[in-house]
C-alpha cells in the first residue's frame with residue numbers, strides 16, 4: 001500500500017507576529033514548526049507501515065525554507081518526501097493550496113492520503129475535502145479511528161454527538177483528529193536516517209499548474225484587513241478564605257448577569 | 261430579486277440553534293443585499309420544521325426528503341445544495357461553520373466555483389457583496405475578508421455570533437428539490453451512527469453557558485462535579501486537553517487550538533491553567549470565570565471573575581448557592 005501524508009509548516013503558536021505585511025500568515029516570522037496536528041497523521045501512517053508494510057511519502061507545499069519541516073516529518077520513519085515550492089503559491093487561499101496538493105498527488109501513485117483535520121494556524125479544515133473533490137475520491141474526515149482491510153478503509157468519523165462509522169474503497173482521503181493515537185517521538189536512528197531519505201522538490205510548472213490558478217491574486221476568498229482584538233478590562237479576582245463567601249459572591253455575580 | 265440560501269443543519273428533526281441564528285442574520289441583511297432568504301433542508305423532516313424556519317425569516321424552503329442525504333458521506337449534501345443553487349440561481353450560501361458541514365462547503369466550492377470563508381462572526385454588505393469578519397489566532401486578531409467577484413459566496417457562520425430572532429414570518433413556500441445523485445456520491449457510506457450524548461445537556465458549541473474542567477480535577481470523577489454544576493446552569497461540559505488526554509472526558513469536548521472553538525456568553529473553567537492553546541478555543545467567550553488554586557495561573561489574566569482556591573471546596577458551595585437562588 002502506498003500512503004501520502006500532506007503536512008504543513010505552521011508558526012509556533014507561542015510565537016508573536018504571525019501576520020506579515022502582505023496580510024497573509026508570515027511563515028518566516030518567529031519559530032516555525034511541523035503543524036502539531038500532523039504528528040497524529042504521521043503516527044497513523046507509521047502504524048500502517050508497521051502493520052501492512054506500507055510505503056509512506058510526506059508532501060509539503062511551502063517555501064524552500066520549509067525543507068527542514070519535511071526532514072522533520074521524515075525523521076518519524078517515513079520513506080521519502082515531495083515538496084512543492086514556487087513563489088507563485090504565496091498568498092493562496094485554502095482552495096488554492098488544495099489545487100496544488102491535488103496536482104502533486106496526481107503526479108504520484110497512492111492508495112490512501114492521510115491529512116490532519118485542521119492546521120493550527122489557518123484552522124479552516126477545508127483542504128482535505130477540497131483535495132478529495134478535485135481528485136474525485138471519497139473524503140473520510142475527522143477520523144478518531146482508522147482501519148484498512150484489503151481495499152476497504154473504515155473510519156470512525158467524529159462529530160458533536162459521537163461518531164459515524166463510515167467506509168469506502170481505496171483510493172480515498174482521510175483526515176485525523178488528535179484522539180486517534182498517541183504520537184511517538186522520532187528516534188535518534190530516525191533523525192539520522194531522515195537526512196539521507198529521497199526528497200523531490202518540484203515547481204508549479206513541473207506539476208503542470210498554471211500560476212493563474214493559485215496565489216494571492218487568484219484567491220477566491222481574500223482577507224484584506226486585520227486588527228488586534230481590543231484588550232480586555234481586568235476582572236475581579238477574589239481569594240477563597242474557606243468561609244464560602246467567594247462562592248456566594250460568584251453566585252451573586254452570575255445571577256446579576258442573568259446566567260443563573 | 262436574487263435569493264440567499266441558508267443550509268439548515270438539523271438533528272433529530274429540529275433545526276440546530278446555529279441554523280436559526282443564520283436565518284436571522286440573513287434576514288437582517290436581506291434588504292442591504294437585495295435578496296430574499298431561502299432555506300435548504302436536506303433529509304427528512306422539512307415540513308415539520310417549516311413554521312420555525314419561516315418565523316426566522318425564510319420565505320422559501322427547498323427540501324430533499326431522502327434517506328440518502330445522511331446515508332453517505334458529504335457528497336449527497338453537496339449535490340442537494342447544488343440542486344438548490346441551480347433551482348434558485350443563488351450567489352450566496354450560508355452554512356454552519358462546524359466540522360462536517362465545512363466539508364460540504366469545501367466540496368461545493370470546487371464544484372460551483374465558489375470562495376469559502378469559515379468561522380464568520382460579523383457580516384455587512386458593501387457594493388452588493390458580503391464582507392465578513394472573523395477572529396483568528398485564538399481571538400487575538402480580527403480579520404476582514406470577502407469572496408472575490410465572480411465566485412459564489414460561501415460563508416460559514418460561527419456559533420453564537422448572531423442572535424436567533426424570530427421575526428414572526430409566515431410559513432415558507434415549500435419547493436421540493438430534484439436530486440439525481442452521482443455515482444461518486446454513494447462511494448462512501450455511513451455504516452452506523454454512534455450517538456453518545458446526554459439528552460438534557462447542550463453541546464458546548466451551542467450552549468450559552470459552558471463549564472470546563474482541567475487537570476486540576478485530579479481524576480475522572482471530577483467531571484461528575486462539573487456535570488452537577490453544568491446541570492444547575494443548563495450548561496454544556498467541556499475539557500482541557502490535559503483532561504481529554506488523560507481519558508477523563510471524550511475528545512470531542514476538548515476546547516482549544518486542536519479541539520473546538522466555543523463562544524458562549526459564559527465560560528466557567530475549573531482547574532484549568534489557561535495555556536495559550538486552550539485560550540485559542542475559548543478566548544472569545546463573552547464572560548470568563550476561572551477557579552484555580554494558583555493565583556499566577558494565566559487564565560486569571562482574561563477572567564472577568566476569578567476565585568483563587570481549591571475547586572473541590574468552591575464548586576460544591578457554588579452549586580449550593582445557585583440552587584438556593586433558583587429557589
Ligand SMILES: Cc1cc2nc3c(=O)[nH]c(=O)nc-3n(C[C@H](O)[C@H](O)[C@H](O)COP(=O)(O)OP(=O)(O)OC[C@H]3O[C@@H](n4cnc5c(N)ncnc54)[C@H](O)[C@@H]3O)c2cc1C
Nearest residue numbers: 036474475476500501502516517518519531532533553571
Ligand atoms: C500543539 C498543541 C496543541 C494543544 N491543543 C490544546 C487544546 O486544544 N486544548 C487544550 O486545552 N490544550 C491544548 N494543548 C495543551 C496546553 O498546552 C496545556 O498543556 C493544557 O491546556 C493544560 O491543561 P490544564 O490547564 O487542564 O492543565 P494544567 O496546565 O496542568 O493546569 C492545571 C491547573 O489546575 C490547577 N489546580 C490543580 N489542582 C487544583 C484544585 N484542587 N483546585 C483548583 N485548581 C487546581 C493548577 O493550579 C493548574 O493551574 C495543546 C498543546 C500543544 C503543544
Ligand SMILES: Nc1ncnc2c1ncn2[C@@H]1O[C@H](COP(=O)(O)O)[C@@H](O)[C@H]1O
Nearest residue numbers: 006007061115116118119124125126127
Ligand atoms: N501547505 C500545505 N502543504 C501540505 N499539506 C497541507 C498544507 N496546508 C494544509 N495541509 C494539510 O491539510 C490539513 C488541513 O489544513 P487546513 O485545511 O488548512 O485546516 C493539514 O493538517 C495538512 O495535512
